[in-house]
Structure formats: C-alpha cells, structure tokens
Amino acid sequence: MALRDLLQDQITELETILNGFGGNFGNGVPELYVNAITAYTILKAGLEGQEDIVTALTNEITSRVQTDTELSEGLNLTNQRIDNLLYDPVPESSVKNGSRLYLDEFIEVFSTDQVDGLEQRFALFTNALSGKLSDLIASVGTGITIDKSNPAFPVISQNRPLWDNIQNKPGGIQLTSQKGQSNGYASLDGSGKVPVSQIPNLNSSLQIVSNITERNALVLTGNTPVLVIDASDDSNVTSGHAFYVYDFANTTWIKTSEQESLDIILSWMNITGKPTTFPPEAHNHLISEITGLQTALDGKRNTEDTISANYIIQENNKFFVSTAEQGRWNNDLYDFGTVTSSPSFFDFGLYNSFKVTLGGNITVNINSPRSGQVYIIKFIQDATGGRTVTLPGSSLLPSGESINTDPNSISLLTLHYDGTEYLASWKSGF
Amino acid sequence: MPQLNLSHKFSYSQSYRRRDEQVAPDNFSRYTETATISKVYVEKAKEIRIVNPLFMITEFRSKISLENPVEFAFFLANENIESIFNDSYQKFIDPNAGRYNTIVAPNEPIPMINPAVLQAGFSYRIGYFEIPEYSDFPDDTEENFPFASISKIMFDARIQKQLAAIYTIKSVSFATNEQFLIKNTNGYEYLYLIPFIQKIQNTEIALAGRVNFQLEY
DSSP states (O other): OOHHHHHHHHHHHHHHHHHHHTTOOTTSOOHHHHHHHHHHHHHHHHHHHHHHHHHHHHHHHHHHHHHHHHHHHHHHHHHHHHHHHHSOSSOTTOTTTTTOOSHHHHHTTSOHHHHHHHHHHHHHHHHHHHHHHHTOOOOGGGTEEEEOSSTTSOEEEEEOOOGGGOSSOOSSOOOGGGBTSTTSBOOOOTTSSOOGGGSOOOOOSOEEEEEHHHHHHOOOSSOEEEEEEEOTTSTTOOSSOEEEEEETTTTEEEEEEESSOBOOOOOGGGOOSOOSOOOOOOOOOOGGGSTTHHHHHHTSOOTTSOOOGGGOOOBTTBOOOOHHHHHHHTTOEEEEEEESSOOEEOOTTTOSEEEEEESSOEEOEESSOOTTOEEEEEEEEOSSOOOOEEOOTTEEOOTTOOOOOSTTOEEEEEEEEOSSOEEEEEEEOO | OOEEEEEEEEEEEEEEEOGGGSOTTSOSOEEEEEEEOEEEEOTTOSEEEEEEEEEEEEEEEESSOOSSOEEEEEEEEOTTGGGGGOSSSOEEEEESSSSOOEEEOTTOOOOOOOGGGTTTSOOEEEEEEEEESBSSTTTOOSBSTTTSSTTHHHHOTTSOEEEEEEEEOOSSOEEOOOEEEEEOTTOOOEEEEEEEESSOOSSOEEEEEEEEEEEEO
16 A cells, blocks of 8 residues: 555544544543544644655656657767767768768768867877876886876886796706705815815725625725625626726616726727738638538538539530430431321421322421421332422422333332522432 | 968868668769869969968868878969859859859859959859769769869869979878979969869868969069
C-alpha cells in the first residue's frame, strides 16, 4: 500500500472516531479525544505535505527527462563532429563531385570541424607530450637523475648506473675485493712476491711406495715423481719396479720406465750412430715366418700334375691339331654313300678324297673350296647305271673325258682348284 | 591624379569528378569551375600605379595538394573582352545577384559586367558547369579546359591585354609593399582582376577573399 493511501486510511479512521465523540463532554474533554485531534491534525498536514513532495518530484522528473534529451542530442552532435574529424564526411564518389558551384557546397568537403579538430588534436597532443615529458622517471638502478624544473625540457643531470647495470663492459675483470679470495687472484707482498699463504702446498719430492695400491692412495698436491717397488699390478709391467710421474692437472699417471725397459719409443730415424749399411748374415726362415708365403705357394701347380692344353700357347712351329684336321692330313676318305640328288661336297678344307655311289643324276656343289687343293672323287654307278654328273660351272674338262655310265662302273674325278676355276679330269675303265 | 582605395571580393572554385567514380555511360571525368571577374575603369590613363595590394583570404580549401596554384592577375584591357566567354559551352552566371540565376546557352553572349557595383555589391561570377574534361571520350586526349575555363581570358591570344602583376593565392592573408607603375601606352580602359588556375586540378578547390589596393592614375 502506498504511503498516501495509508495516510488517507488513518485520517478516515480518525474522523470516524472523532465523529463518534459527538462533542458531548460532560466531565471535560477526554485526553483520548485531544490525542485523536492532534494525530488527525498531524496526519492531515502530512498528507498535504506528501502531495507537495509528489508534485515536486514529478516536476523534477520532467525536468530531468528534458535535460537528458538535450544531453543526448548534444552527445549525438558531438559524436557526429568527432566522426567528421576522424573521417572524410564526403564519400569518394559523391554525386556532387564535378558539380559544385557554391562555396558552401565545398564546406561539407572541407568542414570547419576538421580544421578545428586538427587544432584541438594538436593542442591535445602538445599537452599530452608535455605531460609525458613531466612524467619521465628513471629507475634507481640506472643512477639517472632528471632535472624537471622545466617540465617541457627535462634535463638528465646525473648518470651513474650501478656496475651491474652497465652494458658491454669488458669481460674477465676481477675486483680488488676478490684479491686473495677464493676464485679471485693472488696479491703481492712488499717484496713483489706472492705470500706463502696464497700458494698451494705443492709437494713434488720423490715418493717411494711398495706397490700400485699405495701409489693410488697417495694424496698429492702437484706434479710428483713416484717410484713403485713392485709395479706388477700395472698391466704394462711384467715384474719389478717402475717409475711414474703424477700429472696433477689431468690426474693421470705417466709411466716413464720400468725394471725391464724404459718406456721410450724411438723411431729408427732418431737413432744416431747406427750403421749406414745393413748386410744381414745368411740365415733361414720357416715358411710360417714369411707373411703370405704359404698362400702364394698354395696357388702354385704341383710338379706331378698334368697340364691342360688350354694353358699352352701355340707357336709358329708348334700347333695343336683337331680330329678333323688330323683326318685331312691323313687323307681320309669321306663316303657319302648312295646319293640321288646333288650332294654338297662340303668343306674341302677337311677332306680331299670322297666316295659317292650314284643313285641318280647329280651336280657337284663344292662349299668353301681352298685354292691349290686337289680333290679326288670316286663315283660308282648303281646297278641301274646311266647316272650323270654335272661339274661346277667354272670347271675345265679335257675333250673326250666323261664319266662311265655303265651299271656298277667306277669313274674317278680329279679336280684341281686354283682359286678361280676347277681343272677336271675323268678316269674310268677300272 | 585620382587616388582610389579599392577593395574587390573575389572567389574561385573548381569541382572535379574522376572518370572511375561513375559507371557507364557517365564514366567520364568532368569539372565545374567558377570565378569572379572584376574590373576597374581607369579612363585610358597613360600611367597607372598599383600600391600595396593586400589579399585577405577568408576561405581556402583544397582536398589534395595543387600542382598549379590558384593565381590572381592584374591586367589592362579594353571593355568587353569578357565576350571571350561567348563560346560553345553552357555557363551559369551570377550577375551581381549572389547566386547563379542566369543560364547562358552555348554561343549566347554573357550579361554585361557593371564595374560600378562590383566593389560594394555582389561579385560578378561566371561558372562553367559540368564540363567533360576531354572532348573525345573515351580516348581522353583532347582537353576542354583551354576552351572552357576562366583562365582563357588570360591565355587566349585573341585578347589584347597588358599584364600588370600576378600573385599566387595562399591559404593565409598576405600583404605586399609593392608599388608598381604601369605604362598604359595602348590606352586600355579597364584594369581586370581575375583569379584563375592554369590547368584543371583533379580535386576540389574553393577559395574566397577580398583584395585591397590603392590605385593611382
């Protein structure tokens, strides 16, 4: 319930109560009546005052709405002007381009806002820059002191950075506070020498120990020579003593000699006084003592092995002869058997003597004749007889000579070939 | 010898549209140029002295930098040389009215210039309106500007004139301490005051101002 309605209800209720009294008070005005009247008066005044407040608030609301409207319009105008400052208000392809007659048509292209804005922005920039200059500070580590008595022109009046903050300083520098300190450097005394207190205990006197175990147990502070009486635990020492030098920087042992020998490697070139010639005495070596000798011997042929003809090279007066060549040299007869067609007297280089039983008329075909050769062919007519033999085209035959065509007769044809033609001769009547 | 304190308003503007701003068939470059034409009657005086010109610029804007500046010429000539503008182009004329209320058709004469009202009244302005930059679109080799521009009153060889001085108009007011004497041996009647630009610029230009000087003749 609103306050106004609540007050109205209270007033109505009080009016009912007051009307109930009716104004008849025989024993004076009752205190309750007086209090009711007082409350009624107060509430009535409150209601009227509340109405005044409502009216004032309504007027205030109206006024503020109008103010908001004006502020909104002002903000919109300001926003539009800012847009004009930031952007060209005329589009690149304005329809008025090329058509402007009056100067005011150009004003929108080159608005006063833009000019004013530029001035304002410059002023803003100047103020901001001045402010930034005034705000210049230097951290303590840089050691820089800035005199800002004139904020527009700050001056660096001191520049003393800490040593750690200095850049590109030379390396390897040690401070005097590091002199005579650990990881520092040694100082010099009044005589220009390093004090004994700053020199490590370099015990480099000869040490003699019984064995390698005792040698390894030594606590040495510098390069130290050590003689080991029994150095046989050293894998490089067979027996007896050995002499070592301890390399302190590399913590290694260097064996310089042992009982059997010095650990010195000398090249032949470095030996002086050696003989200029080296004639060895006659002496013997086992095959196994000569590198590669057994392998070379294994590659040789035994004396009792037969030698294949493939390993023998022919010479001018020493040749190998094949079986066929051997038959030719022996003038073996080659028997064609009964021939009914024209045989080829092949390879006269292999045979010189042939035997042919004629079973029909034939032609002598000679393959691969050899110049200067004489060929002898024995022709035997079969039981029929009458078989003829046609000689090679380049044959010369004495007149009157021909084959005997009687059945079972024998004729001998001799052919001499001179590279061009055959000199032929028939013999029969055997 | 008369000594006059003169003060003439002047203005110049040039509007320009690139050919690529519009689509066919309007994709040709064009311009609109306006300028005031002022003149002072000097009664054919044989000697004329111009003293201490003062240029008070109230407006000067160009969208981009100008290759050729806007210039202001003083020259002597006879009356009605402005008939050079009676050409084959349509023009908008402001005959001392404060607005371009007169359209002059091609080959029609422009209204008369009344020098008596120029100092106190509105300026006389002439405007070449929406002139194609080239006459042979789309080849774009034959310029219209030499024939349709305010500057041709300066450069046309047909006009008999005598140049007195040329100043470059800046974006700020400036004064000179010059006093230069002009021998008007040809007996010209008028001193012309013309703002012009020698070649069309591919941008928007607008300027206005007033020039004060003393004239003795």
